Amino acid sequence: MSAPSLTTEMSKTDTPNPVSPNADSRLARRFAALKAADRAALVTYVMAGDPDPSASRDLLARLPAAGADIIELGMLFSDPMADGVAIQRAGQRALANGQTLALTLEMVRDFRQRDDDTPIVLMGYLNPLQRFGEDRFLQAAAEAGVDGLILVDLPPEHGAAMTARARDLGLARIPLVAPTTPPGRLPALLAQGDGFVYRIAFNGVTGSRRLDIAAELDSALDALKRQSPLPVAVGFGVRDGGTAAAIARIADAVVVGSALVERLAAAGVDAALELTRELAESIQGARRGES
Amino acid sequence: MNSTLKTLPDHNGFFVPAVPGGHPSGRRCRDVKNFSRKFLGGSPGDGHGTQLNRGYGGRYVAETLMPLIGEIEAAYDDARADPAFQARLHELQRDYVGRATPLYFAERLTEHFGGAQIYLKREDLNHTGAHKINNALGQALLAQRMGRQRLIAETGAGMHGVAVATVAARLGLGCVVYMGATDIERQQPNVQRMRLLGAEIVPVHSGTATLKDAMNEALRDWVANVDDTFYIIGTVAGPAPYPRMVRDFQAVIGVETREQLLATQGRLPDTLVACVGGGSNAMGLFHAFLDDAAVTLVGVEAAGEGLESGRHAASLNGGEPGILHGNRTYLLQDGDGQIRDAHSISAGLDYPGVGPEHAYLHDSGRASYVAVTDDEALEAVGLCCRLEGILPALESAHALYHAGQLAAAQGPDQVIVVCLSGRGDKDMDTITRHLMPEEAQA
Structure with missing residues (x-):
């Protein structure tokens, strides 16, 4: 009864979808504009509802003006096994102050009334989505103006149907690629990917250490680029302008999460926006400084 | 009854009924929507997609762990079929476990x-x-076979932690045990025992500071140390192939x-x-x-x-x-x-x-x-x-x-x-x- 491995099965059954249905999406437009300007995107992660609903709405509304090109909005889960302590605590604060998935979608709806350009990507874990109802969630997310989904615990082996439904609704399923991902797995991951690829910078949880491995990433990113037309974002552990700039030189987008969430917790919305501005400036100067 | 029961889970790590028409016992499934209909309805073209609600089990983990867990599955199936591995396991079960x-x-x-x-x-x-050592011994031998030098484990009552610390000592492997702070308080004798056996105990304060949080922390450790670490899950849960193994x-x-x-x-x-x-x-x-x-x-x-x-x-x-x-x-x-x-x-x-x-x-x-x-x-x-x-x-x-x-x-x-x-x-x-x-x- 030896069981064939999941990976083998997956590559047999999943066929790559060569045409992204979201070519005219907010994400595609934003990346096209950034490419024209020869600049990497700053992707900011904040936990929806952290530290409380009104501060969280305020922060979300002001992030684009502070330099966020794309916003990742965390959907809280009680047991975020791939996240470090900063984001776990952010989820606990949000939960304690009454945040729910329905409220998170409402935040996006409100944001969209004032900003129809900044892409919003929801990031989280499956269980709250399933509880809400997968189809109901996808429908509501699309209607609210969500552009994409990052589902940490939904590997492509289990994700084909959800990806197809998400695509039908114009929602990008952003694939996570890890340092441990062997080249043979990439086609299956990328086949279910739209929007951009999220390259996890190192083996670890979110926010776990400072990143000085931009050089090591270089060749890995080249390999990714050869296999996929999608922009590549790098995240997990980007904490300061220097690291952000180093990554901005080799990737299409830089994701900053835990550092921002920690700043918000320690010093409030204005301080978090100040950090966003610093990071945006570092990224804007990154490629100019090099050329 | 049909012998298919014992061959579960299927190749995707799902525990699903393997016989069209329902469970071999002839009894109706209670949760038809989630359990039998989608699976038995058999939409053959849908690849792996609808498995979210197809059965129990699966492998819902972060991408960093996916390749690693695939390796463990392959190594386990290989060990399982290897008479030398089975003989070593049997010998230690008899002479060491009793x-x-x-x-x-x-x-x-x-x-x-x-x-x-x-x-x-x-x-x-x-x-x-306790029974915990049956599993700890088997997985530790597998870890050794895979060349992993460091064992990690979660523990609630401490019995699984003690079992892993014990076999780690016996096999000369490093051992880190994650344990909820609440559990550390109510299971002091086991905490001291694990330390005596040479294990490092990491108190977990996050969440409710009990077994589920210890498991979250162990998974985080594993993600950060995939190269040299083997995670010995103590129960029939977790991503496939753990429940089966x-x-x-x-x-x-x-x-x-x-x-x-x-x-x-x-x-x-x-x-x-x-x-x-x-x-x-x-x-x-x-x-x-x-x-x-x-x-x-x-x-x-x-x-x-x-x-x-x-x-x-x-x-x-x-x-x-x-x-x-x-x-x-x-x-x-x-x-x-x-x-x-x-x-x-x-x-x-x-x-x-x-x-x-x-x-x-x-x-x-x-x-x-x-x-x-x-x-x-x-x-x-x-x-x-x-x-x-x-x-x-x-x-x-x-x-x-x-x-x-x-x-x-x-x-x-x-x-x-x-x-x-x-x-x-x-x-x-x-x-x-x-x-x-x-x-x-x-």
Whole structure:
């Protein structure tokens, strides 16, 4: 009864979808504009509802003006096994102050009334989505103006149907690629990917250490680029302008999460926006400084 | 009955009915929407997509771990088929763990209840005092075979942690045990024991600071140390292949029970009873009997302060299907899909989920699951001490209590086997506080 491995099965059954249905999406437009300007995107992660609903709405509304090109909005889960302590605590604060998935979608709806350009990507874990109802969630997310989904615990082996439904609704399923991902797995991951690829910078949880491995990433990113037309974002552990700039030189987008969430917790919305501005400036100067 | 039961899970790590038309037992599935229809309806073109609701189990983990878990599955299947690996495992089970454990006729408990004959499968007599070492030994040998130098584990009551620390010492491997701060407080003897064995204990303060949080932290450690680390999950849960692998390593319990009862009584038992937190001792006892339709399987969950109180750890009796720790199974959760705190007097049952194969056996009707409260378990501890001279673990006492109730309602021709999964020395503080409050104050 030896069981064939999941990976083998997956590559047999999943066929790559060569045409992204979201070519005219907010994400595609934003990346096209950034490419024209020869600049990497700053992707900011904040936990929806952290530290409380009104501060969280305020922060979300002001992030684009502070330099966020794309916003990742965390959907809280009680047991975020791939996240470090900063984001776990952010989820606990949000939960304690009454945040729910329905409220998170409402935040996006409100944001969209004032900003129809900044892409919003929801990031989280499956269980709250399933509880809400997968189809109901996808429908509501699309209607609210969500552009994409990052589902940490939904590997492509289990994700084909959800990806197809998400695509039908114009929602990008952003694939996570890890340092441990062997080249043979990439086609299956990328086949279910739209929007951009999220390259996890190192083996670890979110926010776990400072990143000085931009050089090591270089060749890995080249390999990714050869296999996929999608922009590549790098995240997990980007904490300061220097690291952000180093990554901005080799990737299409830089994701900053835990550092921002920690700043918000320690010093409030204005301080978090100040950090966003610093990071945006570092990224804007990154490629100019090099050329 | 059909032999397909024993070959579960399928190649995707899902425990799903393998026979068109329903479960081999002929009983209807309770949760048709989630269980049988989508699977049996067979939409062959849909690849892997609709499996979210197809069965229990699966592999819902972060991408960093996916390739690694695939490696473990391949290495496990390879080891499983390797006679040298099996011989080494068997030798250590016999000479180091002390297997086979006795199947003991509990004469005075039987007399006390005045009905069915009660037998105890004495897993408490294993080295380290519980069934946990069956699995810890198997996985540690696999880790060694894969060249991993560092073992990590989560532990609730500490019995799995002690078992892993023990085999790590024996095999010369490093060992880090994650344990909820709450559990560290209530299981001090085991904490000291693990340290003495050379393990590093990492207190977990996040979340509710119990077993589920220890598991979250162990998974985080693993993600950060994929190169040299092997995660020994202590129960029949987690991403595939863990539920199957742990079940296989624990299956020795049922295999021995079957042989022992056939040898001494020339018959199979009528009923098997085992406690269920994650459910590894229960799966271990049940597995060899899954195809024996005449053998009734009963899992006993922790009802804590009562199912109606909301303070319990009975995922099957009081939870709903969802996804946690890499598998789809029954979970204690709220309406928003956030995991609820479990409660049980026994730290080993204090987990808001259950192994996916139990979820499958529950829905299919092959096994039934009841729940026993803190007070009832304590009552069974006292009874077993006074009548049999055996101090059972609080976990095992849940099964003992229910077996007593069953025995009283049955005739003397019936045979019940209870898995006495562990000994109760670790619980002396808790037991003393509840059963002998005057001693506790002294």
